[in-house]
Amino acid sequence: AQKVTQAQTEISVVEKEDVTLDCVYETRDTTYYLFWYKQPPSGELVFLIRRNSFDEQNEISGRYSWNFQKSTSSFNFTITASQVVDSAVYFCALSGPYNQGGKLIFGQGTELSVKP
Amino acid sequence: DVKVTQSSRYLVKRTGEKVFLECVQDMDHENMFWYRQDPGLGLRLIYFSYDVKMKEKGDIPEGYSVSREKKERFSLILESASTNQTSMYLCASSLSLAGGPLDTQYFGPGTRLTVL
Numbered sequence: 001a002q003k004v005t006q007a008q009t010e011i012s013v014v015e016k017e018d019v020t021l022d023c024v025y026e027t028r029d030t031t032y033y034l035f036w037y038k039q040p041p042s043g044e045l046v047f048l049i050r051r052n053s054f055d056e057q058n059e060i061s062g063r064y065s066w067n068f069q070k071s072t073s074s075f076n077f078t079i080t081a082s083q084v085v086d087s088a089v090y091f092c093a094l095s096g097p098y099n100q101g102g103k104l105i106f107g108q109g110t111e112l113s114v115k116p
Numbered sequence: 117d118v119k120v121t122q123s124s125r126y127l128v129k130r131t132g133e134k135v136f137l138e139c140v141q142d143m144d145h146e147n148m149f150w151y152r153q154d155p156g157l158g159l160r161l162i163y164f165s166y167d168v169k170m171k172e173k174g175d176i177p178e179g180y181s182v183s184r185e186k187k188e189r190f191s192l193i194l195e196s197a198s199t200n201q202t203s204m205y206l207c208a209s210s211l212s213l214a215g216g217p218l219d220t221q222y223f224g225p226g227t228r229l230t231v232l
Binding site for chain 1: 125149151156157158159160161164174204206208219220221222223224225226228
């Protein structure tokens with residue numbers, strides 16, 4: 001069965017601190033996809049990144065970076081020099097091959113609070 | 117930009133009422149999804165549709181039905197609302213289920229439903 005675990009329910013940091021959000025997944029598929037979404041207080045989930053299981057290269061986008069390690073089944077998300085606008089709930093998600101209908105399995109979410 | 121809209125941000129209904137939640141996307145996406153979001157549980161898939169008039173059950177379809185008469189519109193129906201259906205409901209759409217970048221799901225702002 002597929003499963004995504006975000007063990008950190010809530011994280012609170014002070015502005016300009018770096019913060020890492022953990023994501024651990026379980027799947028028996030050899031082809032799978034990992035996602036991160038951000039949900040600000042407005043409620044809408046905003047797509048941040050998509051990774052396929054064959055691409056273990058880390059990715060950096062501005063202050064955001066992602067560390068994908070198949071050996072530990074983890075896909076962690078780091079925000080460098082956090083800002084108040086980063087305050088949101090962040091979800092990690094997993095989907096299988098296309099024949100599973102593109103279903104996303106979500107983690108429980110991590111609520112990040114960045115204080116000024 | 118992908119635009120997914122939902123008919124209401126907040127909705128209050130009484131037990132036993134029939135409830136319709138509407139979702140519209142403007143990007144000619146093939147696939148549409150309904151999730152519910154509850155604290156500590158993340159998002160869970162209720163139903164999805166990969167074509168007009170086609171539907172597939174997700175992980176928690178009990179107590180819900182859906183309708184997709186037009187490509188851009190996907191409705192979630194609570195035939196007889198109950199208090200345990202109080203939740204945030206999120207709609208999403210994606211262009212493809214093929215397992216490539218086109219299968220990324222884009223979300224609407226959500227409808228917070230309260231059943232009294």
